Amino acid sequence: HSNREMWFQDLFPPNMCPINAKTFYGIMFDAGSTGTRIHIYTFVQKSPEILPELEGEIFESVKPGLSAYADQPEKGAESVKRLLDMAVDAVPPHLWKKTPVVLKATAGLRLLSEEKAQALLSEVKEVFEKSPFLVPEDSVSIMDGSYEGILAWITVNFLTGQLSGQNQHTTGTLDLGGASTQITFLPRFEETLKESPRDFLTSFEMFNSTYKLYTHSYLGFGLKAARLATLGALNTEGMSCEKAAFPVSTSNETEVADGQMFRSSCLPKQLEAEWHFGGVKYRYGGNKEGETGFKPCYLEVLKVVKGKLHQPDEIRGSSFYAFSYYYDRAADTNLIDYEQGGVLEVRDFERKAKEVCDNMERFSSASPFLCMDLTYITALLKEGFGFRDNTLLQLTKKVNNIETSWTLGATFHLLQSLGITY
Numbered sequence: 001h002s003n004r005e006m007w008f009q010d011l012f013p014p015n016m017c018p019i020n021a022k023t024f025y026g027i028m029f030d031a032g033s034t035g036t037r038i039h040i041y042t043f044v045q046k047s048p049e050i051l052p053e054l055e056g057e058i059f060e061s062v063k064p065g066l067s068a069y070a071d072q073p074e075k076g077a078e079s080v081k082r083l084l085d086m087a088v089d090a091v092p093p094h095l096w097k098k099t100p101v102v103l104k105a106t107a108g109l110r111l112l113s114e115e116k117a118q119a120l121l122s123e124v125k126e127v128f129e130k131s132p133f134l135v136p137e138d139s140v141s142i143m144d145g146s147y148e149g150i151l152a153w154i155t156v157n158f159l160t161g162q163l164s165g166q167n168q169h170t171t172g173t174l175d176l177g178g179a180s181t182q183i184t185f186l187p188r189f190e191e192t193l194k195e196s197p198r199d200f201l202t203s204f205e206m207f208n209s210t211y212k213l214y215t216h217s218y219l220g221f222g223l224k225a226a227r228l229a230t231l232g233a234l235n236t237e238g239m240s241c242e243k244a245a246f247p248v249s250t251s252n253e254t255e256v257a258d259g260q261m262f263r264s265s266c267l268p269k270q271l272e273a274e275w276h277f278g279g280v281k282y283r284y285g286g287n288k289e290g291e292t293g294f295k296p297c298y299l300e301v302l303k304v305v306k307g308k309l310h311q312p313d314e315i316r317g318s319s320f321y322a323f324s325y326y327y328d329r330a331a332d333t334n335l336i337d338y339e340q341g342g343v344l345e346v347r348d349f350e351r352k353a354k355e356v357c358d359n360m361e362r363f364s365s366a367s368p369f370l371c372m373d374l375t376y377i378t379a380l381l382k383e384g385f386g387f388r389d390n391t392l393l394q395l396t397k398k399v400n401n402i403e404t405s406w407t408l409g410a411t412f413h414l415l416q417s418l419g420i421t422y
């Protein structure tokens with residue numbers, strides 16, 4: 001689906017737009033652990049004195065993510081090329097040379113060996129260099145986890161209008177990816193600044209303001225990584241907030257522990273199946289004879305999160321924007337409308353987890369992991385971050401028809417660094 005609607009058209013009817021309005025573009029790739037996405041942003045500068053406005057976005061995605069091509073980097077780059085061809089069609093030829101293209105990879109590539117990650121990145125770089133677009137220095141890289149949180153926070157608060165004008169009531173953001181998860185907010189209490197680990201606080205400049213944000217990316221705490229941790233399929237020895245010891249594939253596909261079967265009370269009793277993640281094959285199944293259901297599942301999942309995350313007191317009473325897998329799982333279980341999103345309390349995830357886990361047969365046709373995923377989300381929010389049962393979560397996929405993704409914040413940052421705008 002693509003979208004070029006002008007969401008501000010009520011404010012500026014087309015016939016009122018000055019004739020000399022300038023349009024320009026920015027292309028940002030999100031190389032996530034489960035998929036690669038292209039965001040083509042259109043900006044309009046109505047007059048030289050005022051800041052350009054975001055006009056619209058074209059969005060497309062492919063699965064699997066780049067990290068799945070760890071041993072075939074050319075094939076990985078090929079998947080990027082197919083998405084980039086969309087941009088060739090979308091951007092008018094006379095603007096190609098002025099349109100920057102950048103790819104930032106997240107947790108999937110962070111977990112690969114340096115060598116494999118670099119091979120993928122340099123193949124992608126070659127694709128970019130063969131394209132007609134502007135390829136800035138450092139255009140293909142692995143993004144630092146703290147930027148992922150900051151840039152998503154920038155996106156959401158920009159789209160909701162909180163970064164302009166006087167009364168800025170910014171909202172914190174929660175992103176749950178496949179391999180990592182981020183929490184970001186603007187601390188209001190001195191206490192939070194004092195009590196947080198140093199590297200959880202970052203100053204960031206954007207739109208002529210400096211924001212001192214609390215942000216952290218927990219590698220290994222994404223939804224899919226958490227599945228493996230719950231199954232006991234990760235070598236969790238020495239696992240800390242910073243690093244999860246992942247089995248990284250060496251050959252084309254590695255089978256973990258000689259086809260060992262990993263069992264969990266969070267899965268349907270009779271289930272036995274295989275799962276491929278990060279180039280590794282896992283066998284997993286339900287507790288054939290043992291317990292299943294929410295209670296035993298919650299205890300299993302609790303081991304993965306308890307005591308592993310920093311809990312800032314300040315967030316207990318505030319509300320947050322939540323997207324990615326928080327959104328997907330809430331939509332899968334009709335907690336929210338798939339198109340509209342909605343507002344939930346943390347306890348709604350728990351209620352739904354109980355419903356699904358205690359009636360596993362009824363729900364397993366959707367995904368055998370639905371019970372585990374909802375239980376993990378519940379445990380992550382309550383025991384991980386320390387949210388209250390009644391903490392409000394605003395689940396959003398799009399604001400004003402623009403995807404809530406760190407990619408928009410990254411594009412602002414890019415245009416700013418190139419001196420194009422902001």
Ligand SMILES: O=c1[nH]cnc2c1ncn2[C@@H]1O[C@H](COP(=O)(O)OP(=O)(O)O)[C@@H](O)[C@H]1O
Pocket residue numbers: 030031032033034035037065106107108176177178179180181222323324325326328397403404405
């Ligand atoms: O631009 C987007 N629009 C909608 N959903 C997105 C977008 N980017 C990422 N997602 C969501 O992110 C989740 C997957 O996380 P991802 O593959 O980015 O893992 P990672 O962040 O751990 O690398 C899914 O829920 C997917 O729907």
Ligand SMILES: [Ca+2]
Pocket residue numbers: 032033106177178324
């Ligand atoms: Ca992501």
